[in-house]
Amino acid sequence: MTSGPRAVRSVSGAVSVAGALVVWVLLLGPVITLLTHISGSAIASSLSAPGALQPLVTSLEAGGVTLVVLLLICTPLARMLARGTLPFPRVWEAGVLCSLLLPPLVIGLLLVFMVGPYTPFGELIGHLNLSAVNTFLALVIAEVYESAPYYVLGAQAAFASVDPRLEQQAALLGDRPRRVFRRVTLPLAAPGLAMALAVAWARAMGAFGAVVVIAYHPYGLPLQIWTTLQATGLPSALPFALVLLVVALPLPLAAYIWSARAQSRRRG
Amino acid sequence: MLRADVEVDRRDFTVRAAVEVAPGERLALFGPSGAGKTTLLEAIAGLVAPRAGTIELAGRVLTRTSSPRVAVPAWQRRVGLLRQDPGLFPHLSVKANLAYARSSRTRTGATADGPGHSGGPDGTRGTVSELAELAAALGIGNLLGAMPARLSGGQQHRAALARLLLAHCDALLLDEPYSGLDVALRRTLTALVVRLVTERGVPSILVAHELADAQAFATRMAVIDRGELLQLGPPDQVVLRPASVRVAELVGYLGFAAVADQPGVVAGIHPDRVVAGRAPDRGLVLEGSIAASRPAGAGWEVDLAVPGVRGPSAVTCRLPDQPGSSGSPLAVTALGPPLFGADGTALTAGPSAATGAAPAAPAPAPVAGGVAATYGTREARAEGTGR
Numbered sequence A: 001m002t003s004g005p006r007a008v009r010s011v012s013g014a015v016s017v018a019g020a021l022v023v024w025v026l027l028l029g030p031v032i033t034l035l036t037h038i039s040g041s042a043i044a045s046s047l048s049a050p051g052a053l054q055p056l057v058t059s060l061e062a063g064g065v066t067l068v069v070l071l072l073i074c075t076p077l078a079r080m081l082a083r084g085t086l087p088f089p090r091v092w093e094a095g096v097l098c099s100l101l102l103p104p105l106v107i108g109l110l111l112v113f114m115v116g117p118y119t120p121f122g123e124l125i126g127h128l129n130l131s132a133v134n135t136f137l138a139l140v141i142a143e144v145y146e147s148a149p150y151y152v153l154g155a156q157a158a159f160a161s162v163d164p165r166l167e168q169q170a171a172l173l174g175d176r177p178r179r180v181f182r183r184v185t186l187p188l189a190a191p192g193l194a195m196a197l198a199v200a201w202a203r204a205m206g207a208f209g210a211v212v213v214i215a216y217h218p219y220g221l222p223l224q225i226w227t228t229l230q231a232t233g234l235p236s237a238l239p240f241a242l243v244l245l246v247v248a249l250p251l252p253l254a255a256y257i258w259s260a261r262a263q264s265r266r267r268g
Numbered sequence B: 001m002l003r004a005d006v007e008v009d010r011r012d013f014t015v016r017a018a019v020e021v022a023p024g025e026r027l028a029l030f031g032p033s034g035a036g037k038t039t040l041l042e043a044i045a046g047l048v049a050p051r052a053g054t055i056e057l058a059g060r061v062l063t064r065t066s067s068p069r070v071a072v073p074a075w076q077r078r079v080g081l082l083r084q085d086p087g088l089f090p091h092l093s094v095k096a097n098l099a100y101a102r103s104s105r106t107r108t109g110a111t112a113d114g115p116g117h118s119g120g121p122d123g124t125r126g127t128v129s130e131l132a133e134l135a136a137a138l139g140i141g142n143l144l145g146a147m148p149a150r151l152s153g154g155q156q157h158r159a160a161l162a163r164l165l166l167a168h169c170d171a172l173l174l175d176e177p178y179s180g181l182d183v184a185l186r187r188t189l190t191a192l193v194v195r196l197v198t199e200r201g202v203p204s205i206l207v208a209h210e211l212a213d214a215q216a217f218a219t220r221m222a223v224i225d226r227g228e229l230l231q232l233g234p235p236d237q238v239v240l241r242p243a244s245v246r247v248a249e250l251v252g253y254l255g256f257a258a259v260a261d262q263p264g265v266v267a268g269i270h271p272d273r274v275v276a277g278r279a280p281d282r283g284l285v286l287e288g289s290i291a292a293s294r295p296a297g298a299g300w301e302v303d304l305a306v307p308g309v310r311g312p313s314a315v316t317c318r319l320p321d322q323p324g325s326s327g328s329p330l331a332v333t334a335l336g337p338p339l340f341g342a343d344g345t346a347l348t349a350g351p352s353a354a355t356g357a358a359p360a361a362p363a364p365a366p367v368a369g370g371v372a373a374t375y376g377t378r379e380a381r382a383e384g385t386g387r
Helices: A003-010 A011-036 A040-048 A055-081 A090-100 A102-115 A122-126 A135-159 A164-172 A177-206 A209-214 A222-230 A234-248 A250-266 B038-047 B095-100 B099-111 B127-137 B153-166 B184-199 B211-217 B235-240 B245-250 B378-384
Strands: B003-008 B014-021 B025-028 B052-057 B060-064 B079-082 B171-175 B206-207 B220-225 B228-233 B256-257 B267-269 B275-276 B283-296 B299-304 B312-318 B329-335
Touching: A011 A234, A040 A234, A055 A090, A055 A135, A055 A177, A055 A209, A055 A222, A055 A234, A090 A135, A102 A135, A102 A209, A135 A177, A164 A177, A164 B079, A177 A222, A177 A234, A177 A250, A209 A222, A222 A234, A222 B095, A222 B220, A234 A250, B003 B038, B014 B025, B014 B038, B014 B206, B014 B220, B014 B275, B025 B184, B025 B211, B025 B267, B038 B052, B038 B079, B038 B206, B079 B153, B095 B099, B095 B127, B095 B153, B099 B153, B127 B153, B153 B171, B153 B184, B171 B184, B171 B283, B206 B211, B220 B235, B220 B245, B228 B235, B228 B245, B245 B267, B267 B283, B267 B312, B275 B312, B283 B312, B299 B329, B299 B378
Parallel strands: B014 B228, B025 B206, B025 B220, B079 B171, B171 B206
Antiparallel strands: B003 B014, B003 B052, B052 B060, B220 B228, B256 B267, B275 B329, B283 B299, B283 B329, B299 B312
16 A cells, blocks of 8 residues: 555556556456346345255355364364474475365365265264265365365464474473463464465355265255256356355455454554 | 583584583683584573483473483473574563563462572562563663564563563573674673673573673683583683683684794784784794784784794784884784694693783793794694594
8 A cells, every 4th residue: 555656656657556456356357247247136036035045054054164173173283284393294295285286076076985975984974874975064074175275284384484483482481382382373373374264264165166076965055056057047146146255255354354453463 | 500511412513511600600602603502502491402411400400311311391491591583472562571471480380390499480479560670670661562573673682681580590591692783782781681690690601603792791601612612711711821722713813823942832823912022021922024914993903924934824913003014024922822732732831821011921932033833724723623
């Protein structure tokens, strides 16, 4: 913001600002299009249909469970990756990258062979009368697999940005490791962790590729959009797209604002 | 009392050192960069594990590699460490930084260490006023509400020092804390640390690769090179009577001249301990021609080419008066120079280290005229020390 007026003073500066504006508007194009092609009556009729809001609830629930799972199992991994406390750290990182590079659709296919009803895992949870195909559990598994690499890499960067000498100093001042983590590591990594979590949330809410293979039911929002699109066409699918945006965006937005404020508070 | 007698493995060599620091005493570890000084501090602080040895502090065994093994973790050692980076927590205000240790000790310290610590954590009584008093004494009283990023480098160091003192550590380790600051600020802060360490009566160790920093701080000085403790003594003693040629080089001797009537014996020439003219009763007379000269501080630095058996070699000295032009002859006297034998170790029967106007007693035979030979190349001298 402060560099804007300064850049406009020269011709080349004005050109580069204009160029940046064009790219920015193009990136926001889909959102703008959505807002211009949707009418209030369409929203009302789409959302008032019986059971129309059930996918929203399903998506929120699955997304929430996914975030909790990521926080619990992936945060320690990210911290160990960042601190280099694991043997052969490159191998571990390559593994995380590998899962990031898998197309979601492929993840879904492979998950069927991994946790489907005729696999050891499937039989194991079958004894508990559970199934990892076309269930809420399957939806969560698919969302975890689609979002975990993004969270791990983001959280790893967040932890790596914490100066280890600050943690040493905290220890020398009398804090045992868990207190060092709570009082120094976590607060310093928190802005980065929040952003990583926000990205993971957006991935989980929008998860489609793996979900359509392994968890066609129960419908989450993305599948509802897909089936509505196939059944009744584009215009009736748009309201659900808007709903997806509205529920998926607040958390990343809040995380962004919060982490920006935390950074500026540190600058005093 | 802080006692450390350890061997710590590093990638390229092993640091071996035995030091003892009494309460209120200030020891300087002096040596070139990469000599292993910081490694020794980190071993005492519990940040690296020694391969062998013991570390004791205030009657507590912190490290013992022999049976029964002891390895007290860093958070229970009560050792304060100050580095070049002040290391204030950026997410906490200055006040919260200063109070950081207080809230740790009240929960973990009391159970971990038991009794035996004076001036220790006594809950909340007096802590608020102690913080305010110390902050005021260190000149950061009006910055308590600020975030660390707002402070200047000197202010950050004052805050870091206050934080350590409020932690009531049993020992204070300083790892070149002020080497990044300008000279005036460095002096002020060093004087401040000296005063506070003396007041509190804690043993303290400063790591320095600048001799002036070590001298400004220390009551005793240890010279370390490639992990070996070469000499330990009062700072003036170490500089005036180096134990070996290597120590002499490290503390600033820039030339070594052969002594005429003692074969194999060389005299160390320190640029600051040279006077112009012939004064055979005060030390070793050197005669040669001026190779180069340049202004240095408030005087001049002269490279003097002294002809010798193995060819001429430069001896550097600092003189108050401007010397003649290049090539002109010059005679100087090195005051009571330390003498070293062929193996590079100091000869005990050398000149006395007496300072002041009194002439040094058994001065080496004055050189008649340009027969002083230097001790050889720098590499040869390094080999001579056997390191």
